[in-house]
Amino acid sequence: MPLADVLHDVLGYKSVKQSCSTGICGACTIRINGEARKSCLHMAGQAADSNISTVEGLSKNGSMSPLQEAFIDNFSFQCGFCTPGFLMSAAALLDENSAPSEEEIRDSLHGNICRCTGYLSIIDGVKDAAKRITEGGN
Ligand code: FES
Ligand code: FES
Structure with missing residues (x-):
């Protein structure tokens, strides 16, 4: 089974969304060993030790x-369907680079x-998150 299906349907992690199921939209983005990855493209068995x-x-x-x-304070979502994927991509970026340039943010997303x-x-x-993390030491 695709990892996205196992996480959402079997294990109940409802934040893991699927839209395209072909690696294009990013709605299913999670982190695997810290890296942002599209879970619709990974088989669950391949991620067993991750x-x-x-x-x-x-x-x-x-x-x-x-x-x-x-994200809440900056109205960074409307319907919210894409939001979990954006959050996981952004979290991976900010863990690696807490003060990214706009170009680096755009590239990571x-x-x-x-x-x-x-x-x-x-x-x-x-x-704004980068600023909060830098100033708050989180
Ligand atoms: S569901 Fe679109 S990239 Fe995975
Ligand atoms: S698809 Fe991004 S907020 Fe609706």
Whole structure:
């Protein structure tokens, strides 16, 4: 089975969305061993020994991460279907580079498609998250 199906349908991680199921839209993006990956393209068996994280793992002790809070405050989503994928791509970027340039943000999100926001508010959300992380030491 595709990893996206196992995570969503079998294990109940409802943040893992599927739209295209062909690696184009990024809605199913999760992190595998820290890297942002499209879970519709991975077979579950291939990921058996991997460290996998989804949006459900972003919050700590019941509190949202600075990235999640920044997405809310910057209106970085409308319908929200694409949002988990964007969050996981952005989280992978910010773990590697806590002060990315706009070009680096755009590059890290190039595999994620949003039909609602026009992208600028998403980029603003990632910029704001970087600021919060840098200033807050998270
Ligand atoms: S559902 Fe995986 S990339 Fe679109
Ligand atoms: S917020 Fe609707 S698809 Fe991105």
